[in-house]
Amino acid sequence: MATSAAQRFGRRLASSVPRRRFSSSAAAAAAAATGGSAVQRTQNPSLNLCSAINQALHIALDTDPRSYVFGEDVSFGGVFRCTVGLADRFGKGRVFNTPLCEQGIVGFGIGLAAMGNRAVAEIQFADYIFPAFDQIVNEAAKFRYRSGNQFNCGGLTIRAPYGAVGHGGHYHSQSPEAFFCHVPGIKVVIPRSPSQAKGLLLSCIRDPNPIVFFEPKWLYRLAVEEVPEHDYTLPLSEAEVIREGTDITMVGWGAQLSVMEEACLDAENDGISCELIDLKTLLPWDKETVEASVRKTGRLLISHEAPVTGGFGAEISASIVERCFLRLQAPVARICGLDTPFPLVFEPFYLPTKNKILDAIKSTVNY
Amino acid sequence: MATWLRRTRAVAHYLRRSSGRPSTSRVVLDRQGAPLPAVPPLGSVGIGRAAGRISPAPFPVFSAKRLESTRAEKHLASVHEAEDDDTVDDDDDDAQVLDFPGGKVAFTSRMQFIAESAEERVPCYRVLDDYGQQIENDCSAQVNEELAVKMYTDMVTLQIMDAVFFEAQRQGRISFYLTSMGEEAINIASAAALTDDDVVMPQYREQGVLLWRGFTLQEFANQCFGNKVDYGKGRQMPIHYGSNKHNYFTVSSPIATQIPQAVGAAYSLKMDKRSACVAAYFGDGSTSEGDFHAGLNFAAVMEAPVIFICRNNGWAISTHTREQFRSDGIVVRGQAYGIRSIRVDGNDALAVYSAVREAREMAIKDQMPILVEALTYRVGHHSTSDDSTKYRPMDEIEYWKMSRNPVNRFRKWVERNMWWDDKKEVELRNNIRKQVLQAIQTAETYEKPPLSDLFRDVYDTLPSNLHEQESQLRETIERHPKDYPLDVPV
Structure with a gap:
């Protein structure tokens, strides 16, 4: 088991390193924004996703004196080190630890945001966001609507690391995005790479709506x-075709895209051309980009780590079937987590791995 | 003992030196008093807070229980007997303390559990006695004639508005209502003690606070009818008021959610160095919610200028406070969170006014939260959907309605000051009643908000899925117009 986990880990690594393809749009957008050239682009420093988040938070705090970063253990840099250096630079008044209480963190953040501030709240793991569910669903999401736009808490951004890590078990691995995609009034955003994370996080912090931002830990x-x-910022509610293809459309988000990318490469060896789409914003999501792609390829595969039943893949599937029924040449495939709690030892079995996806690509194309 | 003592000091010294912190900083001792790193080393990525939750605490600390344990005392005695025992202590008494996060903790050899409750209940602050007679030597002189008459007028207005709106619901003109009967003093007097700059985070039985701030009877009626001039655009049930211009956040039904939000808002006032505070209102039932604990604890830790005003009215729908908690009400919880607290007679307008005014001063000047527990009684039903005679005796309701009526009591005091008389009373009541009826009639004549308001304000702008759903719905309405209410303009 250890070996297979290590292999998987290695594959992640292997697939994560040549990410230029993933980041092309962000780099291009950034270059366009500065009028920069390709030469300038190559001078940008290499950062990991954690450092990119950290840089975004530095910029957010620096560019708006009414912005705050807080949560459990964020003051000394956070358990993942995403908030390193912020308290030293911006002071304990704007970057601070909170008591260990998620509903308190989000409730506090709503109040802070409702007074015209940008409140960036960290939930240490997405697995622990549920005590704050009421504050997110009944309060943050409805704050503007219920007041007839007299009040809003749009300055609220909730950051939470989500997803598998190889050893996280039940409570350090979950992908709870689908719960939040059922809540009109909030946005749900998940980045796939460092440059995407920076641009999307800055967009979220500055967007006038409350947002749950899941970070692929x-x-x-x-x-x-x-x-x-x-x-720089990247647009919300805009999906991106990160790999063009003609035979099948594949939709994913966050860390799962690297697994899907591997499957695309292997499928290519078998002569199957895959189009890979990063949804980026799950709510409200960009149906048009996915629809246009499926109209072209006639096939759709969705993959996410969360359990398949009631997962966001179901929503995408239903929407695309509504729009592209006559164009589809095969049933929509969903390669997702199993309908079990996230298991420790069985993680390699639970996960929607490359070969599960590859098999589904083949069976969908050969349907 | 001496060895233990020396060692404790040595530990403190060591930690001061090694961590560069002042002596009051965290000192973590293991069971033998050996120093442990004050800051635990970082775990690997992926194992953070929760690892500590699910496994035993990584660093066993000297718990309070152990401090009081005679067994621990014996153990310590045997430890020092086994070691050298030649030192005579010079400052034995005052040095025998545990320097622990939060301050020095004295040792005791007496095993004594803290009682579950104090021998006597926390007394209730009041200014007026049951007969509206002012008790001497109090600070209520601050309420002059103008203020007193305005307070009394608004209490009566609130009473009449509640009575007429309740009746309107019974007549089927509005779908729901909820009175503040019996709690007029808390509503009006607390509002009078605040300034318009103070931010109000209400629960739902504080319409009097909004009334005090100038929300008109017409505005109340518009909300209850959900018409096109309702600021909430007809989206919420009656009594879910909110007014940006009055610094009064929109009511939401879930209980206690406003409490941690109030702390965030107060923190904003603090950081902006504003001379203002947040007033968060809630009832006794709210104090069982997690958000109550979250909010009070956050407020204490964040040193936020917020006044928590708990209307302890005895009943959460049908649940009596006996079934809600076993503490001496709410006021005693304040100290456990490190919050200055007071219990006040909620049916004594002058007491509520004085207490909230003082609380406000302290909250702003000392930048700290204050907890005010106002003892009162919900004379009305929980709402128009409730019949409280099914779960509480009529004579209990009558007692509070008649003998402990806060409006009558305040009136006696105002009259005693020669600021009010029967003639004014009759005029006021007739006048207000007419105004309320007029407001209802006017509110009824307005049409409902337009259909487009169904889709607006979910986000700051309309996303494509809502665009699509709006046009689909309009097509459906064209096909089946009879399915939809006529008073909503399409």
Whole structure:
């Protein structure tokens, strides 16, 4: 088991290193924003995802004096080190530890945001976000609507590391995004790489709506790529085709995209051309980009780590079937986590691994 | 003992030196008093807070229980007997303390559990006696004629508004209502003690606070009817008021959610160095919610200028406070969180005014939270959906309604000061009643908000899925117009 976990880990690493393809749009957008050239682009330092998040938080605090970063253990840099250096630079008044209480963190953040501040709240693990569920679902999400737009808590961004890490078991591995995608009034955003994480996080912090921002913690240190140093944002609710293909459309987000990318490469060896889409924003999501792709390929595969039943893949599947029924040449495939709690020893069995995806690609194309 | 003592000092000294912290900083001792790193080393990525939750605490600390344990005392005695025992202590008494996060903790050889409750209940602060007679030597002189008459007028207005709106619900003109009967003094007097700059985070039985701030009877009626001039655009049930211009956040039904939010808002006032505080209102039932604990604990830790005003009215729908908690009400919880607290007679307007005014001064000047527990009684039903005679005796309701009526009591005091008389009373009541009826009639004539308001304000702008759903719905309405209410403009 240890061996297979290590293999998987290695594959993640292998697939995370040549991420240029993943980051191309961010780098291009950044270069365009500065009028920069390709030469300038290559001068950008390589950062891992954790450092990219850290850089985004530095910029957010630096560019808006009414911005705050807080949560459990964030003051000394956070258990993942994403908030390193912030308290020293911006002071304990703006970057601080909170008591160990998720509903308190989010409730506090809503109040802070409702007074016209940008409140960046950290939930230490997405697995622990549930005590704050009421504050997110009944309070943050409805704050603007219920007041007739007299009040809003749009300055609230909730950051939470999510997903598998190889040894996290039940409570350090979950992908709870689907719960939040059922809540009108919040946005749900998940980045796939360091440069994406920086640009998307800055967009989320500055967006006038409350946002849950899930960070793929497996990629905190594994994903390394060039990240433009300057302040830039990436659009929300816009999916991105990160790999063009003609035979099948594949939709994913976050860390799972690197697994899907591997499957694409292997499928290519078998002569199957895959189009890979990063959804980035799950709520409200960019149906049009996915629809256009499926109209072209006639096939759709969705993959996520969360359990398949009631997962966000179901929503994508249903929406695309509604729009592309006559164009589809095979049933929509969902390669996702199993309908079990996230298991420790059985993690390699639970996960939607490359070969599960590859098999599904083949059976969908050969349907 | 001497060895133990020396060792404790040595530990403190060592930690001061090694951590560079002052002596009051964290000192973590293991069971033998050996020093452990004050800051635990970082675990590997992926194992953070929760690892500590699910496994035994990584660093066993000298718990309070152990401090009081005679067994520990014996153990320590045997430890020092086994070692050299030649030192005579010079400052034995005052040095025998544990320097622990939060301050020095004295040792005791007496095993004594803290009692579950004090022998006597916390007394209730009041200014007016049961007959509206002012008790001497109190600070209520601050309430002059103008203020007193305004307070009394608003208490009566609140009473009449509640009575008429309740009746309107019974007539089927509005779908729901909820009165603040019996709690007029808390509503109006606490509001009078605040300034308009103070931010109010209400629960739902504080319409009097909004009334005090100038929200008109027409505005109340518009909300209850959910018409097109309701600021909430007809989206929420009646009584879910909110007014940006009055610094009064919109009511939401879930209990206690406003409490941690109030702390965040107060922290904002603190950071902006504003001379203002947040007033968070809630009832006795709220104090069982996790958000109550979260909010009070956060407020204490963040030193946020917030006043927590608990209306302990005895009943959470049908649940009596006996079934809600076993503490001496709410006021005693304050100290456990490190919050200055007071219990006040919620049916004594002057006492509520004085206490909240003082609480406000302290909250702003000392930048700290204050807890005010106001003892009162919910004379009305929980709401129009409730019949409280099913779970509580009529004579209990009558007693509070008649003998302990806060409006009558305040009136006696105002009259005693020659600021009020029967003639004014009759005029006021007739006048207000007419105004409330007029407000209802006017609110009824307005049409409902337009259909487009169904889709607006979910986000700051309309996302594509809502665009699509709006046009689909409009097509459906065209096909089946009879399925939809006529008073909503499409």
